[in-house]
Amino acid sequence: MYKPATIKDIALALKLSPSTVSRALRDGYEISTATKKVVMEYAKKVNYQSNPIALSLKNRRSYSIGIVVPKLANSFFSQAIAGIESIAYERGYHTIITQTHDSSERELINVNHLAQRSVDGLLISMSAGTSDYGFLKQLHNDGLPIVFFDRIIDEIETFKVTSDNFSGAYKATESLIKSGRKKIALLSNAPQLSITNERLSGYMKALADYHIPFRAELIRNCSKGGNDYQEVEDAVKDLLATPNKPDAIFISSDRISISCIRALKNLNFDPKEIAIAGFSNSDVVDLLHPSLSYVKQKSFEMGQIAVEMLLRLIESKYPITEFETRVLDTELHLIK
Amino acid sequence: MYKPATIKDIALALKLSPSTVSRALRDGYEISTATKKVVMEYAKKVNYQSNPIALSLKNRRSYSIGIVVPKLANSFFSQAIAGIESIAYERGYHTIITQTHDSSERELINVNHLAQRSVDGLLISMSAGTSDYGFLKQLHNDGLPIVFFDRIIDEIETFKVTSDNFSGAYKATESLIKSGRKKIALLSNAPQLSITNERLSGYMKALADYHIPFRAELIRNCSKGGNDYQEVEDAVKDLLATPNKPDAIFISSDRISISCIRALKNLNFDPKEIAIAGFSNSDVVDLLHPSLSYVKQKSFEMGQIAVEMLLRLIESKYPITEFETRVLDTELHLIK
DNA sequence: ATTGCAACCGGCAACGATTGCGTAGATTTT
DNA sequence: AAAATCTACGCAATCGTTGCCGGTTGCAAT
Incomplete structure (x- = not known):
């Protein structure tokens, strides 16, 4: 023993x-x-x-913070975690990382586990499946400091940090238009997510600004968020079978971007026939084939900002009532 | 509060x-x-x-296990973690994930943090930089259950699980030979790691079996394990500048495989001129360009086996003295 | 009427560390 | 010489929970 x-x-x-x-x-x-x-x-x-356990029990402080993300295998999140850790360790905090695989049950379990292990605060990016935020509201009301990043929600008032998803989507869509495409489909993420709607708006605004009619039949939601390849392939196949079929696809999510590329390859589509652009933070996206233009988020910085906000909440002597939502710009990387 | x-x-x-x-x-x-x-x-x-903290203090059991890996952004490890979690949650254990970024200082800090947070046991894949295992030996002697996976060490007697790196490397090298290549270079990982040497042996055996002379000048070690792209590009550039230059490269590590592909692309090499094969568990490796044949490890299964071993240690009423080292086979995926 | 014995519940201590308060003994002050 | 001050340490409570021991009922058997 x-x-x-x-x-x-x-x-x-x-x-x-x-x-x-x-x-x-x-x-x-x-x-x-x-x-x-x-x-x-x-x-x-x-x-x-x-013994930190004994100290936690007595002081109700653990100098550790909980991180809850949908998927570690998603580059965006592993980069954000690296950013979180870079600051946390410097300030004397440990991190406890958990992933939900986009399941709201797992999310509930993980969050409760962290809260009871008396983490001093929580950094969370919501799962695609979650629609009931009661458990988070409860904890937040009970005084647990929480900061949301990337996939934020409106229902809880606290610090948040996310990307300028609207402008990112706008820029990507615009690039497709400027390269001469006019029939641009949208492959989208789970509709519960904040980022999904912001990206949809950016896409629509770009179309409008360039006087391209919006066609609802060119929109496909992948509610499993690219965790299920078949769902994406079906959507792509379906899109390419519509009358007056698209000559480009804008993909509003990292994992779906990858799955879409695979689908186009498996379905033997000519890369010249259909252009693609999408959100992605994969570190090999420039090596993929067929290639795509991509919108990259400042994941590392987002992690750093999020944890700094959290530490402000944790270490503040008096309750904070003025909150801020930081919005980071995105980088468009054009291929070809 | x-x-x-x-x-x-x-x-x-x-x-x-x-x-x-x-x-x-x-x-x-x-x-x-x-x-x-x-x-x-x-x-x-x-x-x-x-309150699990109070229970931990009283029972000296936390029903949580610590995971220490070099890098979450490495697909192999995130897959292995998924495997670990799948079993751990089922058996009522929580997981605490930490990464070392291949730094032995961070490794020491993380391991100590986990031990004192009274995790019931530890799953660890060693960092590239670690050569002093004293801290682990100490904890192990004090009775902390530890299981090694993938990057295992000889110095501590316990359960271990790893891949058949020898045969994986053999198969990959053999595939290059069978496709007509005779001048096969080796791009290798940090030499402290168990897996590095096993893969080197497999490579050499394949050469010997096919009567291809071993040429020491075709071996390059990337001691930073692909975390530093420049190191890999330099090695590749160097290799391709040697007299009687190689017509193929076998890469014995996941991250280095990616970096090598990028280097070949950046250096504008004709994919036909130089064939590549390497270890990789990336889920997009089939979409990369230039493409490579790859050896894939059973990462998910390895995680599952490791955690089952650990739970056996943790839940055993009497000290276990008979240990086992499981070796999982690998899958060769040929790209043409 | 006395004993036995369940059934049911409370008090105390302990896990490890911290902290307000108390105090013995030594030293200094008046 | 008596009182005040100071030094250096111990006691006990606390955090939340549970194991162990004890105690108090009510009820049946003797």
């Missing part, structure tokens, strides 16, 4: 009381230098480390 | 003692059904959930 040394062990060994040992280790003013020296040395000898 | 209901709160409200409430909630035999009912109902009303 794993059993590290405790303060009691030290106290017993040195014939002191636990209180004295504790104060000596924390360099308390009321302890003689002689005693301090003895305690410090013995502590180092037995490799004493304070 | 976030403050959920406790047993004491319930006891106070119902004018019972904490012990009674505790037993009622756990359906103890010595509590009347009437009391149980009252307690259960009130508990549900105030949304009581037992």
